[in-house]
Amino acid sequence: MRWFLRRIATCLVLAWAVSLVVFMTLHVVPGDPAELLLSTGGIAADPIAVKELRVKLGLERPIFDQYLAFLGGVIRGDLGTSLVDEYPVTKEIALRLPRTLELILAGTLIAVLLGLPAGTYAALHRGGLFDRIVSGTAALLLAIPVFVVGTLLVLLLAQTLKVMPAGGYVPFAQDPVKHLTLLTLPAIAIAKSLSAVVFRMTRASVLDALSRDFVRTARAKGLSPTRVLLRHVVRNALTPVLTVLGLHMGTLLGGTVLVEYVFNWPGMSTPLLRAVEARDYPMVVGIVLTISGLFLLINLIMDLLYAALDPRTRAA
Amino acid sequence: MTRLWIPGAFVAAIILVALLAPLLDLPNPIRQDVARRLSGPIPGSPLGRDEFGRDVLSRLIWGARTSLGVAFASALIAGTIGTLIGLIGGWFRGLGELLTVRLVDVILCFPPILLALLVVTLLGPGAATLILVLSVLYVPGFARVAYAEVLSARSNDYVEAVRALGASTGRILLRTVLPNIAGPVLVQFSLAVAAAVVVESGLSFLGLGVVPPAPSWGLMIRGARATMEQAPLMLLWPCVALTLTILTMNLLCDALRDAVDPRTPAQRPRRRLVDRLVPGLLPPPAVEPERVLDLRGLTVEIETPLGRIRPVDDVSLTVRAGETVAIVGESGSGKSLTATSVIGLLPPAARPVSGSAWFGDRDLLRLPEPVLRQLRGGAIAMIFQDPMSSLNPVHRVGDQVAEAIRAHRQTSAANAQAQALDLFRRVGIADPERRLRAFPHELSGGMRQRVMIAMAIANRPALLIADEPTTALDVTVQAQILDLLAELKRETGTALVFITHSLAVVAEIADRVTVMYAGQVVEEGEVAGVFANPLHPYTRALLAAVHEADAAPVGIPGVVPQPHAFPAGCRFAPRCAHALAACAASLPALEEAGEERRVRCIRWAELSGAREAAA
Numbered sequence: 034m035r036w037f038l039r040r041i042a043t044c045l046v047l048a049w050a051v052s053l054v055v056f057m058t059l060h061v062v063p064g065d066p067a068e069l070l071l072s073t074g075g076i077a078a079d080p081i082a083v084k085e086l087r088v089k090l091g092l093e094r095p096i097f098d099q100y101l102a103f104l105g106g107v108i109r110g111d112l113g114t115s116l117v118d119e120y121p122v123t124k125e126i127a128l129r130l131p132r133t134l135e136l137i138l139a140g141t142l143i144a145v146l147l148g149l150p151a152g153t154y155a156a157l158h159r160g161g162l163f164d165r166i167v168s169g170t171a172a173l174l175l176a177i178p179v180f181v182v183g184t185l186l187v188l189l190l191a192q193t194l195k196v197m198p199a200g201g202y203v204p205f206a207q208d209p210v211k212h213l214t215l216l217t218l219p220a221i222a223i224a225k226s227l228s229a230v231v232f233r234m235t236r237a238s239v240l241d242a243l244s245r246d247f248v249r250t251a252r253a254k255g256l257s258p259t260r261v262l263l264r265h266v267v268r269n270a271l272t273p274v275l276t277v278l279g280l281h282m283g284t285l286l287g288g289t290v291l292v293e294y295v296f297n298w299p300g301m302s303t304p305l306l307r308a309v310e311a312r313d314y315p316m317v318v319g320i321v322l323t324i325s326g327l328f329l330l331i332n333l334i335m336d337l338l339y340a341a342l343d344p345r346t347r348a349a
Numbered sequence: 350m351t352r353l354w355i356p357g358a359f360v361a362a363i364i365l366v367a368l369l370a371p372l373l374d375l376p377n378p379i380r381q382d383v384a385r386r387l388s389g390p391i392p393g394s395p396l397g398r399d400e401f402g403r404d405v406l407s408r409l410i411w412g413a414r415t416s417l418g419v420a421f422a423s424a425l426i427a428g429t430i431g432t433l434i435g436l437i438g439g440w441f442r443g444l445g446e447l448l449t450v451r452l453v454d455v456i457l458c459f460p461p462i463l464l465a466l467l468v469v470t471l472l473g474p475g476a477a478t479l480i481l482v483l484s485v486l487y488v489p490g491f492a493r494v495a496y497a498e499v500l501s502a503r504s505n506d507y508v509e510a511v512r513a514l515g516a517s518t519g520r521i522l523l524r525t526v527l528p529n530i531a532g533p534v535l536v537q538f539s540l541a542v543a544a545a546v547v548v549e550s551g552l553s554f555l556g557l558g559v560v561p562p563a564p565s566w567g568l569m570i571r572g573a574r575a576t577m578e579q580a581p582l583m584l585l586w587p588c589v590a591l592t593l594t595i596l597t598m599n600l601l602c603d604a605l606r607d608a609v610d611p612r613t614p615a616q617r618p619r620r621r622l623v624d625r626l627v628p629g630l631l632p633p634p635a636v637e638p639e640r641v642l643d644l645r646g647l648t649v650e651i652e653t654p655l656g657r658i659r660p661v662d663d664v665s666l667t668v669r670a671g672e673t674v675a676i677v678g679e680s681g682s683g684k685s686l687t688a689t690s691v692i693g694l695l696p697p698a699a700r701p702v703s704g705s706a707w708f709g710d711r712d713l714l715r716l717p718e719p720v721l722r723q724l725r726g727g728a729i730a731m732i733f734q735d736p737m738s739s740l741n742p743v744h745r746v747g748d749q750v751a752e753a754i755r756a757h758r759q760t761s762a763a764n765a766q767a768q769a770l771d772l773f774r775r776v777g778i779a780d781p782e783r784r785l786r787a788f789p790h791e792l793s794g795g796m797r798q799r800v801m802i803a804m805a806i807a808n809r810p811a812l813l814i815a816d817e818p819t820t821a822l823d824v825t826v827q828a829q830i831l832d833l834l835a836e837l838k839r840e841t842g843t844a845l846v847f848i849t850h851s852l853a854v855v856a857e858i859a860d861r862v863t864v865m866y867a868g869q870v871v872e873e874g875e876v877a878g879v880f881a882n883p884l885h886p887y888t889r890a891l892l893a894a895v896h897e898a899d900a901a902p903v904g905i906p907g908v909v910p911q912p913h914a915f916p917a918g919c920r921f922a923p924r925c926a927h928a929l930a931a932c933a934a935s936l937p938a939l940e941e942a943g944e945e946r947r948v949r950c951i952r953w954a955e956l957s958g959a960r961e962a963a964a
Contacts, residue, residue, distance in 0.1 A: 050455045062471050176596035178547050180554045181588045188577050246738040249694055254753040255726030265741055287462030291551055309470045317470045321463045328460055344788040
């Protein structure tokens with residue numbers, strides 16, 4: 034229990050640090066941030082517009098007041114309004130976040146369902162044909178950038194073979210089959226590198242577990258090979274896999290931005306990219322904060338799962 | 350080495366082409382020619398023209414220049430700043446550490462692309478923004494590596510020495526620590542370059558990285574996506590270039606990492622008892638009923654990079670019902686391998702290649718695995734040396750004991766738990782109800798070994814093999830465990846094979862003793878007889894060390910030879926005070942030296958006669 038509380042406290046401190054970094058970014062850039070936001074390609078901004086933006090962003094007030102207002106807003110869940118259309122940032126995020134989450138979940142599920150058994154099998158038959166083929170494929174999957182995979186999937190399956198839709202989105206309630214069909218390709222693109230990561234880590238950690246003394250003890254007890262494998266090898270190999278999964282969530286969350294863009298999936302990336310192009314700072318900040326918060330939350334969940342799997346961490 | 354050179358050469362070639370781009374006489378990568386828009390290969394443009402009629406090959410090569418330029422610049426900046434931060438944090442610790450290493454760690458709380466987008470919003474897209482963002486992103490990686498290396502380096506003797514000589518901190522950091530962390534930092538550098546290429550291309554693909562019309566692979570993919578129906582190849586080229594670059598960089602990173610932190614891959618052996626495939630090739634010997642285990646001529650081989658070795662060579666051993674036989678020897682004598690081969694738990698690289706192990710009328714070395722499995726933990730049980738690593742850390746100890754019961758008997762989970770509770774009482778675990786639910790890390794070393802013993806006796810084995818069961822324990826706990834084993838043996842009549850390197854323990858627990866040296870039996874006999882009149886010089890040396898507890902045998906210089914370097918003659922001869930030229934000439938046989946007494950020494954009668962004469 035004490036461990037649990039301490040872990041949550043760490044998470045909160047990190048969340049605060051993240052919000053501080055985001056707030057400070059606006060103030061550490063050289064020059065007037067409002068002027069920066071309004072200038073394009075070296076053309077100086079209209080001074081009246083700059084002044085208006087300064088007021089809008091609250092840059093006229095003392096920095097400490099600004100920070101308190103910002104922090105208060107974050108805590109209340111009020112992330113301000115868009116500079117483009119005055120639309121509340123929180124509202125936009127609330128609409129988009131579930132779709133992004135769905136994509137991440139589907140991708141992770143595919144990655145684990147593929148990577149875990151494949152990694153275990155490859156470790157048990159190390160150096161065999163399967164191991165060599167899949168290890169090579171994993172190296173290739175890790176090397177192809179996610180947007181390349183996405184684009185090539187569209188080129189092959191949608192443009193050339195015409196077996197899958199190129200992208201888009203239909204609400205689940207409206208047409209569940211269509212919804213899942215449209216989810217498939219982006220989820221595969223998301224799972225691309227993650228499945229390779231899960232495969233590699235599972236393979237390594239099963240190999241490690243196999244050499245452990247307690248596996249010898251399990252065999253010395255006369256347990257069946259299946260039971261030794263599931264209860265003593267795979268069960269113990271899961272914890273490192275989980276750690277690595279947590280470490281790769283950052284890349285994964287960044288990858289969703291690209292994947293959503295490639296497949297026209299209307300998650301968080303659409304307003305994010307639009308906002309970056311339009312230099313709509315409050316919208317960008319809101320989305321970056323949300324996704325970073327999500328990143329921290331996922332890592333917290335991973336840690337809790339880790340503790341559930343490994344009793345030694347609970348004692349520490 | 351090929352793992353390092355092949356991707357290394359590839360990466361070098363890519364870098365070289367990018368560097369030489371201005372000298373290659375390529376068409377201008379940004380000059381548009383709308384008339385030849387999306388044309389296939391034409392003279393002067395082997396890969397065709399893009400959607401604005403620009404030469405694709407030229408854009409690919411100049412794009413490499415952009416990508417690699419941004420990646421190397423940012424990795425260099427991040428490497429310099431990050432290493433410096435890590436050095437400072439690692440050297441000063443305390444507040445310095447908090448303000449440096451811990452502070453930059455916050456960057457790791459952001460998904461990389463999102464932090465980049467935040468900065469792009471403020472500064473606008475462009476190569477300069479990219480370099481700034483990517484540098485920031487990879488600072489924590491370098492800081493962590495440098496920090497960890499400094500921590501381990503500062504405790505090293507040479508750093509301590511330079512410090513004691515009064516060198517200034519900056520000087521020590523630069524002159525002694527920095528060269529030492531070069532390897533890991535280099536690996537980190539290659540990782541950062543590869544990662545930077547990925548992020549740069551991703552941002553350019555989104556239209557938020559390199560600003561058009563400058564060539565970049567990400568931008569090329571973005572542009573070709575719009576026209577992929579008419580010109581799919583235009584999409585393929587930058588995809589292939591990007592993937593190939595990242596793939597070779599990743600392979601180079603892996604190879605570099607392995608070069609900095611080498612681990613030898615294990616070999617896969619294939620050699621087993623030939624006659625396992627042809628049962629009945631050898632006639633079974635007349636079984637002597639009172640013998641629980643009859644090991645005859647066991648030889649174990651291991652394939653190693655240095656060749657095939659025989660860490661166990663022609664070992665014979667008999668154990669009668671209710672008897673305790675000790676196997677004694679220094680580490681490397683082959684005693685553990687002898688024991689584990691009996692229950693078929695040799696490490697994967699080792700194989701028994703000849704001999705037999707009769708357990709009743711069954712040869713354990715030739716039993717099919719499913720049959721052997723029923724014996725393991727049932728009729729033959731084993732206790733291992735280190736109870737901490739031998740218990741599974743993630744399961745409750747009660748469950749692990751119950752599991753052993755249910756592997757051999759049909760019984761309910763509740764019943765198995767109840768039996769486990771009984772076993773815990775029998776092995777003297779205090780507060781057994783609570784301990785059943787404990788995890789291994791919550792128990793003391795002695796308690797854990799009691800759990801292991803409970804597990805081993807759970808199915809009333811006829812033969813119990815204990816492999817140095819007290820070595821990992823405190824001296825006082827050792828005595829308790831020995832008492833427990835002796836008591837259990839009295840109660841159940843189990844035969845016990847007790848492996849140890851300590852003759853003091855042998856005197857306490859065993860009826861007969863087998864002394865092993867360098868994979869061979871050198872002497873065996875009744876404990877009383879061997880202790881009173883050791884015949885082999887090695888046994889005598891071991892006995893002389895008994896009073897020194899677990900110290901190395903006195904009066905024997907040197908160590909047990911490695912299996913690939915066993916002497917041709919008597920294996921103990923190089924360390925023996927009584928060795929003659931004849932000892933090194935040929936391997937002595939294991940001679941009968943009286944009732945139940947055997948010794949492998951050509952001079953045993955002579956030496957023993959001389960001692961009697963002296964006495």
